[in-house]
Amino acid sequence: MADATPIRPLSADQVQTWHHEADVVVAGFGIAGVSAAIEAARAGADVLVLERTSGWGGAAALAGGFIYLGGGTPLQKALGFEDSPENMKAFMMAALGPGADEEKITDYCNGSVEHYNWLVDNGVPFKESFYGQPGWETPFDDGLMYSGGENAAPFNSVATAAPRGHVPQMTGKRTGEKGGGFMLMKPLVETAEKLGVRHEYDMRVQRLIVDGDRVVGIVAKHYGKEVAVRARTGVVLATGSFAYNKEMVQNYAPRLIGKPGASIEEHDGKAIQMAQAIGADLAHMDATEVAFFGDPQLMVRGILVNARGQRYVNEDTYPGRIGQETLLRNDNQAYLIIDESAYEEGCAADSSTPFFRFQPKWVAETVEELESDMGLPAGTLVSTVDVYNRHAENGEDPVLGKKSEWCKPIGSPIAALDLRNFTAGFTLGGLRTTINSEVLHVSGEPIPGLFAAGRCTSGVCAGGYASGTSLGDGSFYGRRAGISAAKG
Amino acid sequence: MADATPIRPLSADQVQTWHHEADVVVAGFGIAGVSAAIEAARAGADVLVLERTSGWGGAAALAGGFIYLGGGTPLQKALGFEDSPENMKAFMMAALGPGADEEKITDYCNGSVEHYNWLVDNGVPFKESFYGQPGWETPFDDGLMYSGGENAAPFNSVATAAPRGHVPQMTGKRTGEKGGGFMLMKPLVETAEKLGVRHEYDMRVQRLIVDGDRVVGIVAKHYGKEVAVRARTGVVLATGSFAYNKEMVQNYAPRLIGKPGASIEEHDGKAIQMAQAIGADLAHMDATEVAFFGDPQLMVRGILVNARGQRYVNEDTYPGRIGQETLLRNDNQAYLIIDESAYEEGCAADSSTPFFRFQPKWVAETVEELESDMGLPAGTLVSTVDVYNRHAENGEDPVLGKKSEWCKPIGSPIAALDLRNFTAGFTLGGLRTTINSEVLHVSGEPIPGLFAAGRCTSGVCAGGYASGTSLGDGSFYGRRAGISAAKG
Structure with missing residues (x-):
């Protein structure tokens, strides 16, 4: 793929024409991007989503759809499972480390019930049924399942076992018609559209536009032509992992060489590099989800x-x-x-x-x-x-x-x-962010105007994994990114 | 440690007084720094080394002193061991990966005999004796030893076993008087001094000074006072690993939390962060040497x-x-x-x-x-x-x-x-560099004026380790950094 556009930031005073403009500009229309867009719009921002492909969905729409939620969600309670934020945290700290971000996990567990309700309020359907068989995913339309080994050694002695894999109710799973990920994304995209969120498809983001230390926009390519997009209050990066960037995999997570899986080829790490070019910090770049067939x-x-x-x-x-x-x-x-x-x-x-x-x-x-x-x-x-x-x-x-x-x-x-x-996987490392989804500069301070969520960031997983943590922290911190970006 | 100086680069036009100036400014007076200084001086540059402590040596002077060399060095030949660059490369690619930098390892193996001769020419003594017992280090003053499992499974079936741990002849090892690392550093520092290399001690580097995309100097603190140091042709970063930066260890190599070893507390990762702040790329940040007691x-x-x-x-x-x-x-x-x-x-x-x-x-x-x-x-x-x-x-x-x-x-x-x-260790990941020790920007291009070597870079080790590879690639690519920085 020839791509001559430099990745170094462009100074705003070099921009001759602003082709698009919004308060909040979101790069990527997957789970993190749509969640950011909804919350930014609800906060009163004019929101524009730039998506590289010709439609919404990202890796999320192709995924099984697990969202890792707990602490006593209505679905957990309805199905007779006890859980608490503290219990959820004990499991996540043990299973997703070593080196897991305790502040982020604490925050995520404390906000998990509210996040479940938010998803439901936005139209995501969860069926009140539990699937208790060994498996990767629920075979039919059940709404809850163990998805991280909570009920197995060694974690069942660390915390009280509770299933936290929440799956949007799907239809036609066996034939691949409407999987859980699709049923998660569809109502969220519809919600975003109702809120007036705009989108531009076939827009490949290339580099950030800066005014001093502040991010004020983004350059994208639209059918080969460079367009400048101004963000009045904030840019949200939500373009996914680097599983399909061979050089980054070689340099950071080499055991995955030749084995990208459960992600899409658009996951090229570009947003990570664009932010690195202005001094963004990274975390847990070696961490990988690993599917086993x-x-x-x-x-x-x-x-x-x-x-x-x-x-x-x-x-x-x-x-x-x-x-x-x-x-x-x-x-x-x-x-x-x-x-x-x-x-x-x-x-x-x-x-x-x-x-x-x-x-x-x-x-x-x-x-x-x-x-x-x-x-x-x-x-x-x-x-x-x-x-x-x-x-x-x-x-x-x-x-x-x-x-x-x-x-x-x-x-x-x-x-x-x-x-x-018999393995394949995707990468879990990326930009280092705060619980408000601010992208941290290597100095330790947030980069003004820049926010990120989803698999281009290091989320709740430092090394271990549970199914649902990617759509989970992508949606949870996507929302935060939208709220923060609307404030600017 | 209170340290209010920002890590973001300083624009040269903001510098009011240049307190020091040289063609090549080297940060760190350990193995990579001294090697850079020697070669830069030989290339005709006026060289100034900035060292954080009150004397030369770094982690190298306290180390056992192994330098990983092979491909048929005079010492290997004198002791009856056959080796070739290809054989050395076969071992290193198998033992130091996955994800090892093949270009760098090939280059390192091809240059290894010349590098041995360079060390000898600069006064580093190697005794013609082989130590063949199991052990971490030679107990006395022997000059050669297996230091990476070359003669053991699984690598003895990948390449012909050859010892490559070259140890400067030491005295008083049992009492800690003059270890191999000291005997490596001392003649090199004396060589540098003879070549007119200047040094300033008690200088803590803080941030890079840039003119556009080019690095033109460095800010350091000298007893709490900020000083600006101009580098006419190049800056060389050679300040060691991040093993003693708790936050970086937590974020990149969490299995080492609480177990820093075989490095010195000055190894705080600062040079890595200073370069990240101008868009430098990283590699293999999770890689760690692990000592076992x-x-x-x-x-x-x-x-x-x-x-x-x-x-x-x-x-x-x-x-x-x-x-x-x-x-x-x-x-x-x-x-x-x-x-x-x-x-x-x-x-x-x-x-x-x-x-x-x-x-x-x-x-x-x-x-x-x-x-x-x-x-x-x-x-x-x-x-x-x-x-x-x-x-x-x-x-x-x-x-x-x-x-x-x-x-x-x-x-x-x-x-x-x-x-x-019963383990401890130090970090092996760091700045991504070329075989000419140019620091790579995340764009893939070298950052003009910035060079690095030693454990603040990702060297020949991607994940595995052999004793002597740190002093080995530190000295080898330190030299390259000096040569490149003198050219500018």
Whole structure:
């Protein structure tokens, strides 16, 4: 992609023509952008959204739609789950770190119930039903699910388990018609439009326009032509992650090289770089979500082992945690060991992810045979299964804490699924922001006129992940960005 | 530390008095700074070094002194080791990644023999003797040692093993009089002084001075008073890592929180931030060296297990690799399992690190007893020892590839050393630079007038580490920075 426009800021006094103008200019019409636009408009601002593609939606509209909410939302309460902001915070600090931003997480937990109500008030539908099966997503239209391993080791001993994956009610999920992300975005975009939010599509943002230290606009390309957009009170950056910027991935999160996933190719990191060019600070640039293409219904009924034949993660936890443990700490090497009856039971189970269901690569009558067929060193897999079975007989897993209901000895015949190099992910690092979504200069002070939210920022995740935290902090801090930008 | 001076750049037209002036101004009088100063002076530049403390040395003078060199240095050849730039590169790309800068590593390997000769020509002494024992450092005055696991799995199958840890000949090491780092720095500083390099001590650099996009000087504080220093052709940043900047560690490399080590408290990341403030790009900010305070002579004679009683690293490799595996991938949990005779043999062995020698915490007659005493789940440690012994009987370690000479079955009585939370480290990420030590703007272009080297830059290490790579790329790219800065 030839792109000769420099990324360095343009001084306002160099602008000859202002092609567009608004109080608040939002770059990106995904979840963070639409949330910013709504709140800025409600605060009385004239709002213009610039979107690179030819329509609203961003990665959000293609996503499963989880929004991480808790602390006692009406949906949690209606479904009988107790939670509190403190309990939610205890989980998030343990699961999303180390290095998680405590101020941001505290703020996010304290505001979570209000944020749920805001979404509902803006037309986002949540069905009062809970999906309790192992899985990545709800297979049908259920509104609530565990989405971060809250009810599994080690976090179930850190905080009281509560499901916080809130999913907008969807239709036609199995055929991909209207997923949760679409059902999240559609009412929010309609709300924005009702509020008079304007948009310009096919606008690729290029560089910030500054007046001294203050950001006063943005240069974009519209079908190859440069246009200057003036922001009277503030610019909001909401253009997503850098998962598709190969050089940035190489320089910051190299384990993701060649494995971008669950994000869209527009996620090129440009907004991060535009802000860096005026001294914006960064945080947690190595952090990555990691999807793992093993079927949770099968994983939970077997044991996952690494290239040394050792277990390394409790198989009943959030599959994104399994993905991170596999890619980041076990060299992307994983096998699922499962006996025939468990495999059949898993295949028959209600599952949200039938396309993750693979055939075993190896099948044997004994663990010794399987170990040999897989090329694992003699004794490794045998001893792993022996130790697992010894405790599973008593419904226990003292090694990794898998819940009792899933602890069953592995019998014969036995199989192994080859789950090596079965990961993909997106980046979680980005601009360092305050709880008011101000972009921080490396000096520690906010950059006047510049705000950001969503995956171009470092949000509530420092290293760990839970499904729904991206749409969660994107919408939560998108709103803050809109409010702050309207004030200027 | 109250420090009201802003970090944002100062425009040259705001400078009222230039207190000092030189062609090349170098910030930091450690290994990168002195190397830059020498080469800039040799290129005909008038050079001024600004140093924060009251004397030369930096972290380098306190370090063990390893310089990572290879490709067939005269010292390698004299001691009978074959190496080539290609072989060196194969190791470095495998051991220092993922995401390692191939252009930089290729350049570094190709220039390594010349760099060795440059050090010798400038008075750095290397004794023609090889130290082949397991250890962190040479205990006496030997000049060459394995310092990155080149002769251990998995890298001994990637490249032909060659030792590349070159250590300046030291005296009085056991009493700390003149370590290798001191013996590296002293002749280089003397060389610089002979070349007319000037220095100003007690100068804390604060912010860059710019003329448009060009860096033309630096503001420093001298006993609380701000002084402006003009650089006619270039500024070289060489002020070390950010290991002692708590906020940066929290934001970029949180597993190091509370564990800064092998660096000095002056390593506050300031130069990184000063350059960020004018749009400098970063790389690999999460990368960390990790020291591990287990005695290599004992570790190699036992097995290291994690909190699940599983082996996770071959015990005969570079201890810094053991440190990274322990801290970054095994939650800083490690135990050394060793039998009595191996423990006694290890304690009697020649060792560079007697202060790492700890007493066992648990001692038992059988593995079952030890496992129980340690509180490990039943069967875990027993099966780990069983599998290890089964193969060690044949002098093999198919699980982790420990070399045959160290594979001996573990007998009785048996002990465990508690090596949990026994790590410390320093940061490896920083400014993104070219092979000419130009600091890259986030646009991808060099920032005119600004150069950097050493641990305030991202050098040859993207994630992995080998002892000597910091003094190695610091001196190598310090020289380049001096040459580039003299040209301007």
